[in-house]
Amino acid sequence: MGLPSVAARNESARYCWKIFNTEKVRKSELAGTPYRYWSSFAIAYLLEQRLSGRIDFLDAGGRDGGTLELLRGLGLRGTYTLVDLQPRLASRSGGDFEIEVVQSPFRDFRPHRKFDAILFQSCLECVESYADIAWARDCLKPGGFILVTIACKNTRRLYPGFWEQGGRHLLDEGDLAPAFAGIGLRIVWACPLGGAMSRISQFLLHTRFSDFVRRVHGATAAKLFPGIAKIDPLAKLYRLVNLTSARLDRLGPLWRIGHCILLEIDE
Ligand SMILES: C[S@@+](CC[C@H](N)C(=O)[O-])C[C@H]1O[C@@H](n2cnc3c(N)ncnc32)[C@H](O)[C@@H]1O
Numbered sequence: 001m002g003l004p005s006v007a008a009r010n011e012s013a014r015y016c017w018k019i020f021n022t023e024k025v026r027k028s029e030l031a032g033t034p035y036r037y038w039s040s041f042a043i044a045y046l047l048e049q050r051l052s053g054r055i056d057f058l059d060a061g062g063r064d065g066g067t068l069e070l071l072r073g074l075g076l077r078g079t080y081t082l083v084d085l086q087p088r089l090a091s092r093s094g095g096d097f098e099i100e101v102v103q104s105p106f107r108d109f110r111p112h113r114k115f116d117a118i119l120f121q122s123c124l125e126c127v128e129s130y131a132d133i134a135w136a137r138d139c140l141k142p143g144g145f146i147l148v149t150i151a152c153k154n155t156r157r158l159y160p161g162f163w164e165q166g167g168r169h170l171l172d173e174g175d176l177a178p179a180f181a182g183i184g185l186r187i188v189w190a191c192p193l194g195g196a197m198s199r200i201s202q203f204l205l206h207t208r209f210s211d212f213v214r215r216v217h218g219a220t221a222a223k224l225f226p227g228i229a230k231i232d233p234l235a236k237l238y239r240l241v242n243l244t245s246a247r248l249d250r251l252g253p254l255w256r257i258g259h260c261i262l263l264e265i266d267e
Pocket residue numbers: 060061062063064066083084085086087104105106107120121122123126127
């Protein structure tokens with residue numbers, strides 16, 4: 001994967017634009033928030049680079065198991081374990097993935113198998129002490145890796161809803177290596193997620209504007225035509241705005257929203 005981009009001298013050189021080349025990204029995620037847009041590309045890019053064939057995958061804080069769509073899109077099969085405080089998926093055997101769902105806080109989770117890959121997407125913000133996830137190092141197979149997306153400290157006002165739900169343990173770039181070294185993991189690759197334009201569109205469209213539009217949609221068109229109640233009236237706009245913001249961020253990459261990091265065992 002080359003040298004970790006955290007070693008680059010300036011912020012612009014730390015960005016990895018190759019993430020946007022992957023065609024395997026979950027299309028359903030592209031109309032989410034700008035941070036979600038960037039995270040989806042980074043995760044798809046990394047998993048495409050590192051995984052093939054039969055795998056054992058742990059989706060930590062995986063909620064509804066949406067990552068399965070990506071794994072299937074990458075042509076993978078094997079076992080998929082999801083651990084979450086409040087999972088919204090059921091265990092199932094048979095098919096391309098044997099699915100095991102564990103309802104547990106990270107602190108009490110005791111994995112009974114080893115994994116090729118572990119994903120913590122947008123959930124470590126809810127974890128105060130990484131001692132709670134120290135099991136992650138011990139349940140990696142040789143050559144296994146951990147992928148994390150986590151937001152920067154100055155995003156509190158950008159995601160007030162997540163903050164209120166407990167997503168308060170944010171990390172800046174300088175905090176990442178010491179935090180994971182404490183549980184025996186080292187960063188082998190890192191990529192900033194989002195930039196100034198993505199922040200601005202998050203603030204203007206998602207934090208300020210979308211509640212209003214959804215309320216109007218719910219009270220008007222969705223009432224008249226119940227069939228369209230579940231359709232997000234802003235999805236097409238968001239997808240276009242996310243694409244445009246990411247392109248504009250490329251012209252002057254700074255003021256990241258968060259980071260995607262790849263971790264391996266620190267021997
Ligand atoms: C913002 S959601 C992210 C869900 C999923 N990873 C994604 O990106 O779509 C955070 C998830 O982490 C879970 N979570 C938060 N703290 C946790 C903990 N201490 N132990 C287990 N799960 C936790 C929550 O229940 C929630 O489903």
